[in-house]
Structures are given as C-alpha cells and as structure tokens.
Amino acid sequence: MTEVVLFIIFAAVALAGAIVMVTAKNPVYSAMGLLTTMFTMALFYILLDAHFVAVVQILVYAGAVMTLFLFVIMMIGVDKKEDTAETIPFQRGLTVVIGLGLAGVIIMAGRQAWITGNTAFSAPDLNGTIETVSDALFGTWTVAFLATVFLLTIAAVGTVALAMFGTPQLRETESEEGQ
Amino acid sequence: MTVTIGWYMSLAAVLFAIGAAGVLTRRNALVMFMSVELMLNSVNLTFIAAGTELGLVEGQVAALFVMVVAAAEVTIGLAILVAVFRRRATANVDELSELKG
Amino acid sequence: MIDYLWLLIALPLLGALTLIVFGKRIGEPASGWFASALVAIPFLMAVILAVPFLGGAETEHVFVFSWIPVIGANASLLWDPLSALMTLIVTGVGGLIHIYSIGYMHGDERYPRFFSYMNLFIGSMLTLVLADNFALMFVGWELVGLSSYLLISFWFSKPSAAAAGKKAFIVNRIGDWGFLVGLMMIFAAFGTLDFDIVFARAEGVLSVGMATAITLMLFIGATGKSAQLPLYVWLPDAMEGPTPVSALIHAATMVTAGVYMIARTAALFELAPVSLAVVATVGALTALFAATLAVGQRDIKKVLAYSTISQLGYMIMAVGLTALTAGIFHLMTHAFFKALLFLAAGSVIHAMSSEQDMWKMGGLRKYMPTTFWTMAIAWLAISGVFPLSGFWSKDEILGAAFAKGGWFIGLWAIGVITALITAFYMTRLIILTFFGEKRWDPDTHPHESPSTMTIPLIVLAFFAAVIGLWNTPVRLGLEHFLEPTFENVHQVHPLGNVTIVALALISLAVIAVGILLAYQRYGRGELPAEDGGYWAAALDGYGVDDLYGKVIVAPGKAAATWLAMIFDVRVVDGIVNGMAVVTKAFGSSLRVLQTGWVRSYGAGIVAGSLGVILWLLLQGGAF
Numbered sequence: 001m002t003e004v005v006l007f008i009i010f011a012a013v014a015l016a017g018a019i020v021m022v023t024a025k026n027p028v029y030s031a032m033g034l035l036t037t038m039f040t041m042a043l044f045y046i047l048l049d050a051h052f053v054a055v056v057q058i059l060v061y062a063g064a065v066m067t068l069f070l071f072v073i074m075m076i077g078v079d080k081k082e083d084t085a086e087t088i089p090f091q092r093g094l095t096v097v098i099g100l101g102l103a104g105v106i107i108m109a110g111r112q113a114w115i116t117g118n119t120a121f122s123a124p125d126l127n128g129t130i131e132t133v134s135d136a137l138f139g140t141w142t143v144a145f146l147a148t149v150f151l152l153t154i155a156a157v158g159t160v161a162l163a164m165f166g167t168p169q170l171r172e173t174e175s176e177e178g179q
Numbered sequence: 180m181t182v183t184i185g186w187y188m189s190l191a192a193v194l195f196a197i198g199a200a201g202v203l204t205r206r207n208a209l210v211m212f213m214s215v216e217l218m219l220n221s222v223n224l225t226f227i228a229a230g231t232e233l234g235l236v237e238g239q240v241a242a243l244f245v246m247v248v249a250a251a252e253v254t255i256g257l258a259i260l261v262a263v264f265r266r267r268a269t270a271n272v273d274e275l276s277e278l279k280g
Numbered sequence: 281m282i283d284y285l286w287l288l289i290a291l292p293l294l295g296a297l298t299l300i301v302f303g304k305r306i307g308e309p310a311s312g313w314f315a316s317a318l319v320a321i322p323f324l325m326a327v328i329l330a331v332p333f334l335g336g337a338e339t340e341h342v343f344v345f346s347w348i349p350v351i352g353a354n355a356s357l358l359w360d361p362l363s364a365l366m367t368l369i370v371t372g373v374g375g376l377i378h379i380y381s382i383g384y385m386h387g388d389e390r391y392p393r394f395f396s397y398m399n400l401f402i403g404s405m406l407t408l409v410l411a412d413n414f415a416l417m418f419v420g421w422e423l424v425g426l427s428s429y430l431l432i433s434f435w436f437s438k439p440s441a442a443a444a445g446k447k448a449f450i451v452n453r454i455g456d457w458g459f460l461v462g463l464m465m466i467f468a469a470f471g472t473l474d475f476d477i478v479f480a481r482a483e484g485v486l487s488v489g490m491a492t493a494i495t496l497m498l499f500i501g502a503t504g505k506s507a508q509l510p511l512y513v514w515l516p517d518a519m520e521g522p523t524p525v526s527a528l529i530h531a532a533t534m535v536t537a538g539v540y541m542i543a544r545t546a547a548l549f550e551l552a553p554v555s556l557a558v559v560a561t562v563g564a565l566t567a568l569f570a571a572t573l574a575v576g577q578r579d580i581k582k583v584l585a586y587s588t589i590s591q592l593g594y595m596i597m598a599v600g601l602t603a604l605t606a607g608i609f610h611l612m613t614h615a616f617f618k619a620l621l622f623l624a625a626g627s628v629i630h631a632m633s634s635e636q637d638m639w640k641m642g643g644l645r646k647y648m649p650t651t652f653w654t655m656a657i658a659w660l661a662i663s664g665v666f667p668l669s670g671f672w673s674k675d676e677i678l679g680a681a682f683a684k685g686g687w688f689i690g691l692w693a694i695g696v697i698t699a700l701i702t703a704f705y706m707t708r709l710i711i712l713t714f715f716g717e718k719r720w721d722p723d724t725h726p727h728e729s730p731s732t733m734t735i736p737l738i739v740l741a742f743f744a745a746v747i748g749l750w751n752t753p754v755r756l757g758l759e760h761f762l763e764p765t766f767e768n769v770h771q772v773h774p775l776g777n778v779t780i781v782a783l784a785l786i787s788l789a790v791i792a793v794g795i796l797l798a799y800q801r802y803g804r805g806e807l808p809a810e811d812g813g814y815w816a817a818a819l820d821g822y823g824v825d826d827l828y829g830k831v832i833v834a835p836g837k838a839a840a841t842w843l844a845m846i847f848d849v850r851v852v853d854g855i856v857n858g859m860a861v862v863t864k865a866f867g868s869s870l871r872v873l874q875t876g877w878v879r880s881y882g883a884g885i886v887a888g889s890l891g892v893i894l895w896l897l898l899q900g901g902a903f
Contacts, residue, residue, distance in 0.1 A: 007182045011190050018194055018217055022201035027209050034213045037194070041220050044187070048231045053239045057223075060246050065216065065253050072257050073209060076264045086204070087273060088877055095203040098886050103196035105893045110188035110225075126234050136236045137243065148247040155251035162258040203883050272878045279876025 006047065014040040027073050035066050050128035187228035194221035208260050208270045212253065219249045282329060285342040285357050288322040288367060289410065292403035295319075296396045303392025312382035315395035319378050319402050323371035330364040339764055341412055341476075352472030353415030362765040365608065365758075366409035366540055369615045373532035374402045376736035380623050381524040383732035384630060388522075394434060398528065401427040405533040409540060414463045414473040417541070421459060421505070424534050425452045431529070432521040444520035451514040455504015459541075462497030466548075469494070479547035479768070486551055495548050495555035498541065499562075506538025508596055509566045512589045513825060519581040523626030526581060530588040531619035536611050539592070542599040543608055546769045550602065560600025560681075564691040564698075567593025571701040575708070576810070576818020579636045580625050583709050587662065588618055590698060594677050597691060603680030603772045605759045609751050610677055612758075613669035616747055617661040620740035624655035627733055628713060631726040638712040639807075640721070645714040647726040650734045652714050654741035659710045661744045663703040664791050666784070669748030674699060675784050676751070680772045682783055699787055703794025711802040753780055 017036030024030045038061040045054035086092045126132070137145055194217060201214030223242040230238015264270055295318035299311055306314060339360040347354045357363075378398060385394050404427050408420030426449075433445025463473065469485055470478050486494070502508065507515040515535070519526055529535065542549060542559065549556055567590045574586035591614050598607030629636055631648055645652045661668040664675070678699075681692035720726070728734065751758035801808060817823065875881075 003182050007186060011186075014190065014194065015197070018197040018201075021210070021213055021217065022197055022205065027207055030207075030210045030213055034217060037217060038220065041224060044224060045227055047182075048187075048227050050227045050231070050239050050242070053223075053227060053242050056243065056246060060250060061216070061220070065250060068253060068257060069209065069213065072261060075261060076209075076270050088875070088880055091879060091883065092204060094883050094887070095200050098203065098883065098890060099196040099200040101890050101894075102199055102886065103192045105890065105897060106192035106195060107189050108897060109893060110192065111185065126231055126236060128236070128239055132236050133239050133243070136240045140237075141240055144244065148244060151251050152247060155254050159254045159258040162255075162262050199886050203879055203886065206879070275878070276876030279874060 003047065007044075010040045010043050010047075013037075014044075028070070031066060031069050031073060034069075035062060038062050038066070045128075048128075049126055052128050052130045052133045054128075184228050184232045187224060191221040191224045191228070194218075194224070206271050206273050208263075208272050211272065212256055212260070216249060216253070219245055281325070282340050282342060282359060284325070285329070285340075285359055285410070286344045286355075288325060288371075289357075289403055289406045291318045291322050292399040292406065295399035296403060299392045299396035299399065303396060306392055308386075308391050309382060311392035311395050312378070312385070315399050316375060316378040316382065318399055319371055319375040322402075322406070323368070323375050326364065326367045326371055329359065330361075330368060333361045333364055333761060333764070336764075348415065351415065351467060352474035352477060353413050355416060356412050357410040358412035358475065359410070360765050361762045362540075362543065362608065363409050365612065365762070366536070367406060369536070369612055370402060370405045370409065370532055373615050373619045373740070374398075374405075374528060376739055377524050377528050377532065377619060377623065380527075380626070380733050380736040381522075383730045384524055384626055385522065386730075390434075394431075394522070397427055397430045397434065398524075401431060401528060401533060405537070408537055412475050414466060414475070414478070417544075418459065418463060421501070421537065421541075422456065424505070424537060425449060425456065428452070428518070428529055428534050431525040432518045434521055434525065438520065440517075441520040444514075444517035447517050448514040451511050452504045455501045455511055455538075458497045458500025458504070460501075462494050462501060465490070465494045465497060475544070479545075482547050482551060486548070488552060491548060491551035492554050495545070495552045496558065498545055498548070499555060499559055502538030502542050502559075502596070503562065504538070505541075506535050506592050506596060507566075507589050508538070508562050508593065509569060512566065512570065513821075513828060515589055516582055516585045516821060519579070519585050523581065523622060523629060526585070527619045527622035527626070530585065531615045531622060535588060535592055536595075536615065539595045539599060539607055539611050542596070543604045543766075546599070546602065546604055546766065549599075550769055556600050556602060558600070560597050560688070560691055563593045563595070563597030563600050564681075564694040565593070566590070567597060567698045568694050568701075569593075571698045571705070573818050573821060575701060575705045576815050578639055578810075578819065580628065580638050580641075580709060580713060581622075581636055583638075583705060584618070584621050584625060587621075587702065587705070590702065591618065591662070594674060594695065594698070597695065598677040598680060601677070601680045601684055601688065601691075601772050602770065603677060604766050604769060605751070605756075605762055605771060606673065606676040606680050608762065609758050610673035613661070613673040613744070613747055616740055617658040617668075617670060617744040620654060620658040620737060620744050621662065623733070623737055623740065624651050624658065627651040627729040627737065628655075630729055630733070632720060633724050635720065635724065638709065640719050641713045642716045642720070643714070643718040644726055648728045650728060650737060654734075654737040655714075656710065657741045657745050659706050661748075663706050663795065664699055664787060666788060667748065668745050669743075671784075671788075672748035672752055675780075675787055676753075678787060679780050679783055682779070684772050696787060696790055700790045700794040703791040704798045707795045707798035708802055711798065712807075715803065716805070716807070753777070 014037045017033045017040065020033030021030045021037065022033075024033060038057065042054040042057040042062075045051075045057060198214045198216075198218035198221060201217065202211050205211050205214065223245050226238045226242045226245070228238075230236065230241075260270060263275065267274070269275075295315050299306065299315060303311055339358070342357040342359060344355040344357065378395070381394065381398065385391055388394060401424070404420050404423030406420070408417055408424055411417035411420055429445045429449040432448050433442045436442045436445070466478060467473055469490060470481060472478065482491070500511075503511045515530070518529060521529070549559070570586045570589035570593060574583050574590060577583045577586060591610070595607045595610050595614070598604070598610060627648065628641065628644060628651060631644070631651075632641060635641070657668065661670040664671045674695075678692055678695045681688050681695060820826075
C-alpha cells in the first residue's frame with residue numbers, strides 16, 4: 001500500500017513539475033520545474049529497482065544537463081520574459097487536441113501491449129546494481145557502447161567547433177559586406 | 180491494490196504529451212529543449228518499467244543509451260542556440276522564419 | 281595492301297587533326313609540306329592499288345568497322361575502277377593544289393589552319409567516293425559541305441567571304457535535304473543502304489514511279505553539290521575563298537560529287553527515264569546559261585567560276601544521257617584543265633597584288649611566261665581544240681547526245697552553242713589578261729611565281745594536254761577501265777566513225793568561230809566599252825540572286841519573323857507560361873503550409889505520428 005501512496009505522491013510532483021516547466025514565463029522557473037520532474041524520475045527508478053540508472057539520472061540530468069541549461073539561460077538573459085500570447089493561428093487548440101490524443105493513444109497502446117498475464121512485477125527480481133548493468137553494457141552491448149563513445153566525442157568536437165569557428169567568422173564577413 | 184506497469188505507462192504517456200505540448204506552444208528555444216528532455220525522460224521511464232516487468236536488464240541499458248544521446252543532443256542544441264543568439268540576439272523560434280514560403 | 285585502304289581516308293584526316301592541334305608549332309612551310317605529304321602518300325597508294333584494274337582485277341570491299349549493320353551502313357569501303365579513278369583525281373589534283381598552296385598562302389596568318397582544312401576536304405571527299413553504302417557516302421557528302429564552308433570563308437574577317445561561306449553551306453543544305461530524302465526512300469524500299477544490294481535488286485523492287493521519285497531526290501542533291509540550275513548560286517560567290525580553294529572545290533573535289541553520285545547510282549537512274557531526261561535537260565540548260573554569264577564577267581575568277589558551272593552542266597548532261605563514261609571522262613579532263621586555269625589565275629592574281637579585274641591586267645605574257653604557256657594549254661583544252669583533252673571528252677558527250685536521237689538532238693545543239701560561247705569567253709580571258717596594252721597601276725610589279733606554284737602548273741598542263749588520249753574513239757581506254765563498274769548499265773555510245781568525225785569537225789569549226797570572234801572583238805588594240813544592257817545584267821548574274829532574295833529569302837524571313845514575333849510569343853510562350861502559371865498557382869496554394877514557424881512544422885510532425893499510431897491501433901484491432 002505504501003508503494004501506491006508513494007507512486008501517487010511522486011506522480012503528482014512529477015506532473016506538477018512538468019506543468020510548471022511548460023507554463024512558466026520565466027525560463028529559470030521552467031528549468032526548476034524540469035529539475036523537479038527529473039528528481040522524481042530518479043525516485044521512480046529506485047522504486048523499479050534500477051538503482052544505478054537512478055544515480056546516473058541525478059548525476060547526468062540534474063548535475064550536468066540542467067546546469068548547462070542554466071548557464072545558457074544566464075548567457076542569453078533571464079529577464080527576457082516570453083510573451084505568451086499565441087501568434088500562430090490554431091496552434092494552441094491544435095496542441096491541446098494533439099496532446100490529449102497522444103496521451104490517449106499511448107495509454108491505449110500500452111494497455112494493448114502490456115497485458116502479459118503476469119501479476120504486477122512478478123518477474124524474478126532484477127537488481128539494477130552497477131554490476132548487473134555493466135555486465136550487460138560491456139557484454140552484449142559493447143559495440144553500441146563504443147558507438148556512444150564516438151557520438152559523445154563528435155558532439156563535443158561539434159560544440160567546440162560551433163563555439164570557436166561558427167559565429168564570429170560569419171559576423172566578420174557580414175560586417176565586411178556591410179562596409 | 181498494487182502499482183502495476185500500467186500506472187507507469189500512463190504516467191509516462193501523460194508526461195510525454197505534456198512535453199509535446201511544451202514543444203508546440205513555447206516560443207523560447209530553451210524551454211522547447213527542456214520539453215524535449217521531458218519527453219526523453221518519459222520514454223526512459225517506460226523502458227525501465229518494462230525492463231522490470233519482464234525481468235530484463237536491457238531496459239536499463241536502453242535508458243542509459245537514451246541519456247547519452249540526450250546529453251549529446253543537448254550540448255549540440257545549446258551550442259546552436261548560443262550561436263543563433265549571438266547572431267540574431269533572440270531565442271524566439273518564431274522570429275527564425277526565413278524559410279517561410 | 282588493299283586492307284590498308286582506309287589509310288587513304290585516315291591520313292588526310294590525321295593531317296587535319298594534327299595541324300589543328302599542333303599547327304602553330306609546326307610552323308610555316310613545314311605544315312604545308314606535311315599536309316601535301318599526307319595527300320601524296322594516299323595518291324601513291326591509290327596508284328599502286330589502281331594498277332591491277334588495268335589488268336581487269338576484281339572489285340574489292342574493305343570492311344573497316346561495324347557502324348549500323350542493321351541498315352547496311354558500315355564503315356566499309358568500295359574499291360572499284362570508278363572509285364579508284366575518283367581517288368586518283370582527288371588526291372592527284374588535290375595534292376598538286378596543296379603543293380601550289382605552299383607558295384600561294386605564304387605569309388598568311390593562319391597558314392597551318394588552311395592546310396588543316398585542305399586535308400579535311402581531301403579526307404571528306406575520299407570518304408564520299410570510297411563509301412560502299414549510302415550512309416557513309418552521306419557522311420562524306422556532309423563533311424565536304426562543312427569543309428567547303430570552312431575554306432570558302434577562310435578569310436572570314438572579310439564580310440563578303442563569311443557571307444559566301446554561309447551561302448555555299450545553306451544552298452548545299454537544300455541539295456543535302458534532297459539527297460537525304462532520297463536515302464530515306466531507298467531505305468524504305470530496300471531496307472538497306474548497301475550499294476551492292478540496292479543496285480542488284482533495284483530492277484525487281486522499284487516501280488517506275490518510285491524510281492523516278494528517288495532519283496529526282498538524289499538529283500536535287502546533285503544540283504546542290506555540282507552547282508546546277510537552280511542551286512548553282514553558291515559557286516560564283518565561293519570565289520571569295522583563296523584561289524587554291526577555288527581550284528580544289530571546282531576542279532577536283534566538291535563539284536564532282538554530284539556527277540560521281542549520279543554515275544554511282546546509275547542503276548537506279550536507268551529505271552527512271554523521266555529523271556534521266558530531267559537530268560540531261562538541266563545539265564544542258566545549265567551549261568548554256570552559265571556560259572552566257574561567263575562572257576560578261578570582268579573578274580578573272582568569276583569567269584572561271586561560271587565556266588565551271590557550264591562544264592559541270594556538260595557532265596550532268598552526259599550522265600543524264602547515260603553516257604556515264606563520257607561524263608566521268610569529262611570530269612577527269614575538266615579536273616586537270618580547270619585546276620590549271622584556277623591555279624594559273626591565282627598565279628596572275630598573286631603577281632598583280634590581288635588584282636582580279638581583267639580590265640586592269642593585259643600584256644602579262646612577257647612577265648610571267650610559265651603561267652602564260654600553261655594557261656594557254658588550259659585555254660585550248662577547255663575550248664576543245666584538237667588534240668587536247670577537252671576536245672575528246674566534250675565531243676564524246678556531244679556525240680552521245682547526237683546518238684541518242686530524237687529531241688536529244690536539241691541538247692546536242694545546245695552543247696555545240698555552249699562550246700562556241702566557251703571558246704569565246706576563254707579567248708577573251710586570255711587576251712585581256714596576257715595580251716594587249718598594260719592596263720595596271722604603275723605601282724604593281726608583276727613577276728613570275730615561285731617554283732612551288734609553277735611546278736604544279738606544269739604538271740597539270742601536261743595532263744590537261746595529253747589525258748584525253750586515254751579515251752579516244754580509236755582506243756577507248758577509260759571505257760574499258762570503267763567496264764567493271766558500269767557493266768550492268770546500258771550506256772549510250774557515240775555513233776560510228778564517219779558520224780563522229782563529222783560531229784568533231786562541226787565542233788572544231790564552231791570553236792574556231794568562237795576564238796576568231798573573240799580575237800576580232802578584243803585582240804585589235806582598242807577594247808570595246810562593255811557597260812549597260814547585257815554586260816550589266818551579266819555582271820549581276822542576271823539578277824538571280826535578287827530574284828531568289830525576293831522569292832525565297834524574303835518570304836522565308838517574313839515567315840521566320842512571324843514565327844518569332846507572333847507564333848513564338850503568343851503560342852509557344854503562351855504554352856510555356858501557361859504551364860508556369862499553373863505550377864505557380866499550385867505552389868502558392870501549398871505555400872500557405874510553409875509558414876517558416878518551426879512550431880507549426882512540429883505540430884505537423886506530431887499530428888502525423890498521432891495519425892500513424894491511430895492507424896496501427898486500428899490495424900491491431902484496438903477499437
């Protein structure tokens with residue numbers, strides 16, 4: 001029963017965080033809302049016995065990604081409050097319809113697919129420790145893991161390239177053309 | 180009453196829909212990125228819940244890969260955002276509408 | 281050796297290519313000698329290969345490579361007495377003209393280029409005469425047209441030369457059209473373009489009407505290349521080219537193509553008596569018409585140009601009378617004496633610092649003896665004085681016309697009158713140029729030409745004098761030589777000895793009258809004033825150019841203007857613009873979707889994925 005209570009509380013917090021993120025005018029509030037959701041996600045992972053992934057979730061998302069977001073928000077200005085009046089015709093109504101429809105069909109699809117006949121989480125216990133996860137990661141999925149190494153390297157190089165060569169040069173040529 | 184996988188799936192679906200709605204309604208590119216992150220997280224939740232339901236560690240492995248990809252995407256996305264901002268002094272995607280036919 | 285027959289064509293073409301690419305580096309006299317060697321080698325090869333025909337050797341087919349075998353068109357060559365003779369004329373006379381050009385073109389800015397074009401001309405002409413099917417012949421035919429264009433407008437910075445080149449090309453295209461239509465009809469009738477098959481089956485396959493249609497189309501082609509009425513107009517203008525070019529085009533190569541083609545396709549013409557009558561009549565009329573024009577010219581080259589047309593009329597008349605040997609014989613003798621006349625005229629022009637008006641010459645005999653004596657031989661030869669070459673070949677044609685009887689006697693009469701006029705205008709040319717008072721500017725200093733120019737003159741003069749003896753009524757050498765080619769054609773032969781002697785005496789008498797009349801008029805000191813009336817009309821070519829301009833060119837231009845200004849703008853552009861308008865309207869209606877807002881695109885993507893999920897659910901029976 002505790003599990004149900006905890007799930008409801010965490011789910012409510014997660015939804016609240018998500019809604020704050022989407023609706024807040026100030027991007028910092030948005031970031032905080034997302035952060036909240038991330039934390040609750042980590043809690044869900046723990047409930048699901050995925051301890052290692054939960055820790056990574058906190059480290060990567062809360063620690064790295066959200067910090068990056070905040071840096072960027074600071075760089076391009078916090079106080080630029082967004083005008084929330086919609087300019088694109090029908091966009092908002094369309095979004096409501098699409099959002100509700102999407103949630104509906106995904107739930108529907110989940111209901112179809114997840115009738116396994118098992119009682120809830122009756123599969124043998126899966127201990128999501130570093131050991132079990134790394135066994136899979138460095139065993140069956142080594143090649144995929146190495147691919148992510150390349151992906152990250154390329155992303156890092158690409159970011160540096162964008163920061164170093166991308167814009168300033170364009171600016172120079174632009175100003176030259178202007179003269 | 181126990182928490183079944185259906186609960187997690189439903190929660191993930193709602194979070195995914197909220198994220199999608201955020202991408203579609205917000206004009207600030209930063210917030211749009213955050214919404215995308217939310218969508219990715221909701222997918223991660225389904226992976227892990229399904230992995231636990233089936234007793235497979237692959238669900239968690241998939242979630243880790245999604246995180247890696249998300250991290251890469253965020254760095255590149257934010258770098259582009261900064262580059263655009265330097266040039267145009269805006270993060271409003273509606274103003275970046277040169278491709279209007 | 282016969283397997284290397286293709287070298288005859290390949291060598292001059294190779295020379296043309298080499299001189300185009302490396303001409304500047306090879307430099308002035310060297311490129312001329314190089315080009316001459318690449319014509320001389322084929323000549324020597326042709327001599328070696330032609331000798332067996334004297335002993336009655338077999339016709340040879342040399343297959344070079346497959347081109348379009350299904351229509352009987354391969355790069356394969358025919359080596360029979362007729363093509364051998366044509367090859368010898370083309371390379372022999374052509375080679376002498378090459379050597380002559382080494383001296384004549386001295387100092388020209390584009391000296392190597394000139395020889396490149398000359399080699400191209402020889403190669404094209406050899407392709408034409410050596411082809412063993414109509415398709416390859418047509419290739420040569422067109423290449424000849426191209427090289428004539430390049431050579432006539434060689435001095436293209438002169439507007440008249442550029443215009444003359446264009447005129448030659450365009451007028452020839454009309455003839456080419458006829459030739460091409462003829463080829464298509466042949467292909468439609470026979471399913472192949474191979475000479476042997478076509479000629480062998482002609483009698484069984486072709487009805488008289490079909491044969492007439494085909495041969496008339498081929499004859500239109502011949503009138504273009506061989507400068508017959510009404511397509512002769514390009515030839516007088518072609519005098520704008522350098523003189524060796526005139527010699528090459530008018531004596532040895534291009535203009536003979538039509539005669540050669542009719543002789544080659546005689547098996548078809550034979551089936552169409554109407555065509556033959558048309559050919560003979562057109563030939564005779566052209567001979568007379570051009571001869572009357574030649575009398576009134578002042579430009580030495582123009583006289584020779586109209587004279588060429590006139591002589592070609594004789595040849596066409598001969599092949600139209602199915603006196604094929606006579607036609608080819610006259611072609612050969614004409615090649616020698618006309619090349620000689622042109623080259624001698626070129627030598628005179630060279631000496632007179634490019635003066636071409638005969639009224640500003642006179643008395644040149646003492647200054648250029650070699651040119652004078654060689655040209656005198658040519659004069660007597662073309663006039664038909666016994667025993668020079670022109671006498672034999674012309675009288676053979678006239679004899680054939682007489683022998684055919686009926687209304688062809690009228691053609692014989694025209695031929696005799698033409699002979700009279702020919703003797704008259706050639707005598708006029710010689711007297712005005714070499715005799716009488718000096719009428720040139722005191723500044724010009726006439727001199728004999730260098731030996732590269734005079735040696736070809738002497739060689740040509742020798743042949744112009746004696747070549748006629750090859751085919752005399754006493755000893756029909758050429759006729760025997762050409763026997764294998766024409767064995768299936770029923771030729772007309774001159775009558776028996778008494779008649780032929782009588783006919784010869786008549787023409788000799790007529791020629792004597794012509795020469796005497798000219799001497800009366802021009803050889804006695806004072807020259808008659810030749811203006812107004814006939815003389816002005818003749819100088820103007822009887823206004824034929826103007827007439828063509830009014831009747832053909834002006835309506836053509838008007839039609840083109842209408843097409844360009846009205847039809848193109850309203851209809852063609854209308855269709856094109858209409859397509860554009862429709863496309864644009866369609867695009868504009870879709871353009872609304874292209875908002876430029878990332879979020880609308882996103883909404884589209886999400887809505888689309890929603891649709892896909894819904895569809896999958898429906899497929900899976902979720903509802």
